[in-house]
Amino acid sequence: MKSKVLAALVATMAVGATCAFAANPFVDVPSDSWAYKSVVELADAGIIQGVDGEHFQGQRNITRYEAAEMVAKAMAHMDKASVEQRALINKLADEFADELNNLGVRVSALENRVGNVKLTGDARVRYRYQKDSKENDNSWDYRVRLRANAMVNKNTKVTYGISTGNHAFSDNGAAEDENDILSDIAKVDYNFGGGDWTLSVGRTDKYVIGGSKGYGYNYGDIFDRAELKYSGDSFMATAGYGKFKAAGLAGGDFTYKNEDYSLDGTKTAYGVIEGRFGNGTAIGGYYNTFDNDDYNALVRGTELDYLWGAYASFNFGKDWNLLGNYERVNYNSNINSTVRGDEDSATVWIGRLTYGKAVMATPKTWDAWVEYLNAEDGAYIGGSTNSWRWGKLDNLESWGAGIDYTFAKNAQFQVMQSFASKVKDGDGSDPEEQTRAQFVFAF
Structure with a gap:
């Protein structure tokens, strides 16, 4: 120009x-x-x-x-x-x-102008396959999301979003019958204290157990909460209280010994601290305590008590990142597992090495990664995981690899594959490998 x-x-x-x-x-x-x-x-x-x-x-x-x-x-x-x-x-x-x-x-400073409303969205077409899985009939699915961001004043921002959720292409008549468009974001963020402090109240589409850099092994989905966050150049701290709104942790209607229960979502109080050391490197720790004794006792046969974890994300060289995440889940009683007996805790180790960075706005950018997962029985608490994997994720040792490629502006192709997966303890058969591929479009 x-x-x-x-x-x-x-x-x-x-x-x-x-x-x-x-x-x-x-x-x-x-x-x-x-x-x-x-x-x-x-x-x-x-x-x-x-x-x-x-x-x-x-x-x-x-x-x-x-x-x-x-x-x-x-x-x-x-x-x-x-x-x-x-x-x-x-x-x-x-x-x-x-x-x-x-x-x-x-x-993003453009969004911080009073009277400016910005509309964004994304669409995803996804394929998932695992040999002998009952889910293979619904291997192809789609999801569309829309977001609106509006500034009320220089310190207050309102965000609202809707989502179709994940819908299988194989569902006959689904386009006519589905009326389950859901509000996955509805929150108000108030910024104060010179820009370092934010109070956020309402629903968010992605609460990740593990903080901003954590893997999100146990949960990374819709969440209603009130949260106070401090975010500086070298330090971040978050404290909040909220309710899970997706998957097993959200509860639901349940019949147990001929008694009907309407179980509300599990609640959690949580905190995250993170140190930042330049060039995107961060080390952090997090803690969640859980409250829903009826759900835990009836559905899981034990009472989920608390979870804590630590992570480290290191950038080195020009294009390399190494993420390590450790997490421990504790129960008020034993896990009641035929594999691990009367133990009242379970742990998971996760490591991921990434080369490059696929940027949605920049065509021909890409990254490739390999990861390692080692989870004891009981480590996965049934949440809507932020991982690309699905199904049973505990009592498992597995490797995975993937590639993300931006083939046009705001258009990306992603592919993931597990390998060398095996049962960690016990005599059960090793799980079949998982394949996932998807197109993601942003607008």
């Missing part, structure tokens, strides 16, 4: 350069040039500096980083722009999102 074209675009944004008598700082922009007024106003506003402070060089092709720098400076004047002009800045920011992030400019 020629610099004079970008300058003309930015000049339409009413970015606050209003001084009609500002001096022309560039010796190569004559006063009779068609772009003279726009160039002088943009220079006066600090949006452009030219090449060396004296020359504008309007015919020179600029780099994407130079364009991103101009957009970033235009973003700083968003409060003086009209609705149409803000929309233009938003489009430019989306175009140069990766460059802005590399320059340290948070594109």
